[in-house]
Amino acid sequence: MRNEQEVNRAIEQYADTVRRLCMLYLKNHADTEDIFQTVFLKYVLSSVSFENGEHEKAWFIRVTINACKDLLKSFFRTRTVSLDEAVERPDLILPDHREVLEAVLSLPEKYRDVVYLHYFEGYSAPQIGKILGRNVNTVYTRLARSKQMLREKLGDDRYG
Amino acid sequence: MTGMDEKLKEIFQGVRAQEALKERTREFLVQKTHGYTKCQKIKYSHLVWAAICALFLLTGGSWLYFMPTAEISIEINPSISLAVNRFDRVIAVEGLNDDGKKLASSLDIRFSDYMDAISRIIESRDIAGLLSENEILTISVIGPEGKQCSRICGSIASNAAGHKNMYCYFADSDEAKEARKMGLPYGKYKAFLELVELGATISPDEVREMTMRQLRDLIEQLSGETTDLKTRTGGGCGRGGHTGNCWKVQENNNGNTGQEQT
Numbered sequence: 001m002r003n004e005q006e007v008n009r010a011i012e013q014y015a016d017t018v019r020r021l022c023m024l025y026l027k028n029h030a031d032t033e034d035i036f037q038t039v040f041l042k043y044v045l046s047s048v049s050f051e052n053g054e055h056e057k058a059w060f061i062r063v064t065i066n067a068c069k070d071l072l073k074s075f076f077r078t079r080t081v082s083l084d085e086a087v088e089r090p091d092l093i094l095p096d097h098r099e100v101l102e103a104v105l106s107l108p109e110k111y112r113d114v115v116y117l118h119y120f121e122g123y124s125a126p127q128i129g130k131i132l133g134r135n136v137n138t139v140y141t142r143l144a145r146s147k148q149m150l151r152e153k154l155g156d157d158r159y160g
Numbered sequence: 161m162t163g164m165d166e167k168l169k170e171i172f173q174g175v176r177a178q179e180a181l182k183e184r185t186r187e188f189l190v191q192k193t194h195g196y197t198k199c200q201k202i203k204y205s206h207l208v209w210a211a212i213c214a215l216f217l218l219t220g221g222s223w224l225y226f227m228p229t230a231e232i233s234i235e236i237n238p239s240i241s242l243a244v245n246r247f248d249r250v251i252a253v254e255g256l257n258d259d260g261k262k263l264a265s266s267l268d269i270r271f272s273d274y275m276d277a278i279s280r281i282i283e284s285r286d287i288a289g290l291l292s293e294n295e296i297l298t299i300s301v302i303g304p305e306g307k308q309c310s311r312i313c314g315s316i317a318s319n320a321a322g323h324k325n326m327y328c329y330f331a332d333s334d335e336a337k338e339a340r341k342m343g344l345p346y347g348k349y350k351a352f353l354e355l356v357e358l359g360a361t362i363s364p365d366e367v368r369e370m371t372m373r374q375l376r377d378l379i380e381q382l383s384g385e386t387t388d389l390k391t392r393t394g395g396g397c398g399r400g401g402h403t404g405n406c407w408k409v410q411e412n413n414n415g416n417t418g419q420e421q422t
Contacts, residue, residue: 007186019177019181037184037188040189041192044189044196096167100167101171119169119172120172150164
């Protein structure tokens with residue numbers, strides 16, 4: 001088991017990443033908090049020895065996505081994410097940002113994580129494939145398809 | 161998509177874990193790990209389990225060896241009982257009467273193979289002397305019906321074929337319990353049942369004081385079966401019971417040995 005100091009360092013370092021991934025999948029704050037706590041508890045109890053920071057970050061991403069998907073397997077949970085429920089203070093989001101974020105959240109589940117990992121975290125398709133355990137070609141296809149869908153939703157002229 | 165890339169970065173950058181969420185998570189983790197001590201407890205419990213397993217293996221081995229799985233009761237006048245484990249070794253020797261206790265203490269047969277132990281008992285001066293005086297010896301194998309008891313019965317029956325006046329019985333644990341309730345060794349208990357069946361008015365106490373030869377003579381006298389015994393031959397170890405078989409090993413008219421059933 002990891003010590004408290006190590007865990008506090010990980011919370012400071014990866015809390016935002018975990019939070020953002022939760023936003024992509026979960027529709028309410030209660031679920032987000034559940035997953036947030038579950039992920040860090042897994043980290044506390046995990047005996048995985050990380051080679052470096054990148055390895056550790058990839059572990060957090062993978063564990064968070066898997067935890068979110070497990071939660072969503074419940075029959076009673078809806079798969080769509082509304083912006084007002086996904087973020088704590090939707091009123092603080094700029095109108096322009098709101099439109100883009102709503103477009104991302106409206107993407108099918110399998111496209112949301114690749115969009116986040118590629119556009120925000122800056123991972124390449126092979127890296128995403130490794131983190132998510134997917135074939136690289138699948139990741140390329142999903143990235144291309146998600147770009148196309150976002151263009152359709154937001155208009156080609158503005159985001160070419 | 162350049163405009164989109166930047167916008168997405170700005171948007172995701174704005175999504176952050178609130179301090180309250182982090183704090184609640186820290187509290188949750190402290191609670192779940194009992195102040196980050198759960199691991200030590202788990203390790204301690206693992207050690208305890210490992211110790212229990214080691215103890216179990218050690219005691220389990222001893223338990224397997226020292227757990228009796230069959231009993232061999234040898235009766236003539238000295239009566240002696242051997243507890244045999246699953247490895248066919250004698251793990252306990254008990255004298256069932258005063259003479260039996262003396263005989264048990266004079267023999268060093270503990271941990272030896274049951275057949276060696278029986279041979280040494282039969283060849284001991286006291287037993288050999290009694291057999292030469294035409295006394296009757298009974299060997300009862302007591303235990304659950306199974307491979308071991310069948311094997312022991314078979315071995316004893318084939319080895320007893322070379323000796324005069326030997327009876328071999330097999331009894332299950334329930335019958336043995338009944339015999340113990342009456343305070344009789346199994347061979348005498350069997351003889352008691354036969355006498356009762358033949359209409360004899362005799363008490364277990366009287367049977368206890370008689371030798372096997374006296375009992376057998378009485379049975380033969382009441383049933384008139386002496387003639388029959390000398391004309392039938394057979395082999396094996398009989399199953400005990402009120403109307404069950406008993407195998408007698410004795411010399412036949414030709415001077416050869418054979419096993420006869422009553």
